[in-house]
Amino acid sequence: MEAGLSFSAADLAQTRFAVSPMWEVVTSFRLLRGTEGEPPLHRRWAAQVWPRLAEAGLDRGWLAALIPERGYLADFLNPTPMTPFPTLTAELDAIRQTPAERVQTELDMLDAERDPGRSPRIRLLREAPEAALQKVAAEIEAYWELALAPYWDRIRQLLEADVFHRARQVAEHGAGQVLSELHETVRWDDGTLRLVHRHCALSRSEAGAGLLLVPSAFAWPRVLTRSVPPDPPQLAYPARGIGTLWEPRSTGSIDAVAAVLGRSRTLLLAELDTPASTTQLAAQFGLSAAGVSQHLTALRGAGLVTAHRAGRSVLYARTAVADALMTPADRPAGGR
Structure with a gap:
């Protein structure tokens, strides 16, 4: 099946990029509950997240009702981002205000x-x-805290890097070439964006002006679309560099960082490449829970870790600032 989205000069001028937390909610949830086997690119993340969701009952709640394993999903879960980098709070407000008829x-x-x-x-x-x-918005907030918030710094870096790369490509080579390079099922052909995909239903007669392009860490291996007039059509596509997203971050500068933060706090930062609780960290390092908690409080105050409620536990995760601190000076953060 091929769908075509025609472009006028005005449509092309209104084409823009956005990083959407709700697109990551939708695509990550669909990936987790899919029946096509474990997601190879996201296996490390899924192994950590799925048990938490099952324990909280989020594998069979509102999101499960609104996001089938395949096919159409409720479009009101993906409101049009009003800025290039909207917050989850802003998108949830839009979801709560969805008109009853829609x-x-x-x-x-x-x-x-x-x-x-x-x-x-x-x-x-x-x-x-x-x-x-x-109730839907409340469940999304719970899902976010369990599945995405501890990893959001890492995911956001990937998505923002994609947007900045493609914006530069637009400036250097024009929008047509960039649209053709979004995905193997998407091509730019004489003023029309053509999509060859089983579930794509996108045409200018059914969509508003312009086009909103949304990179996603979890959309792979396909693209997803949203077409709800009078909003501009949205196309969520796999972001560049997904294959490196869950690779362990380099910690080659432990000695240098330890000279500033102390060895115990530096080792905790190194371990928090994967989000963990105080209890898990205490067992890992043979420290008291109180001692680990004191270190984590200090690191959080310095903006090096974040805390996220996961049931009866709190998960701590390294921030982008800490990633940069732990990366050797001669290598870019994330090893990319």
Whole structure:
């Protein structure tokens, strides 16, 4: 199946990029619950995250009702980003404000691909959309804290690097070439963006002006689209460098950093390449939980770690500042 999105000069002028937290929520959740085997590029991340989601019941909640393993998913989960780098809070506010008629329309589209009315959550969305959307937003916040927040610095760096690279390519080679290089199923052909993809449904007659391009860490190996007039169409595509996203970050400067922070805190930073709790870190290093907590509090105060609630535990993760600090001076952060 091939879909074509025609461009006028005005459409091309309104084409822009955005990094969207909600696109990462949608694509990562779909990847986690897929039935096509373990996601090879994201196996390390999925092995850490899936047990937390199952324990919290998030594998069978609102997101599971609205994001099938394949096919159409509810478009109101991906509101149009109003800035290049919107916050999750801003996108959740937009979701909560989705008009009831749009919710009904999109639920009809979901039901067209599944057994209609089989989910009590879908029925509640139909009967009381305003109250149900509050519950959807609350579950997204819980999912974010468990699955994405501890890793967001790393993911955001990848997505922002993609945007800056492609913006530079637009300046050097023009938008047509950049559009052709987004994905193997996307090509620019004489004023039309053509998509060859089973689930793409994108045409200018069904979309608003311009085009919004959204790099995603979890969309691979396909592209996803959203077309809800009068909003501009959105195309989420795999970001460059996904293969290196979960590679362990270099810690070759431990001795140099330890001279400033102390060895215990530096070793904790090195270990937090993978998010971990105080209990896990205490067991790993043979330290008391109180001692580890004191070190983590100091590191958090210095902006080197972040804390994220995961059920009864708190997960600590290294920030981008700490990644740069732990990377040898002669190598770029992330080894790229």
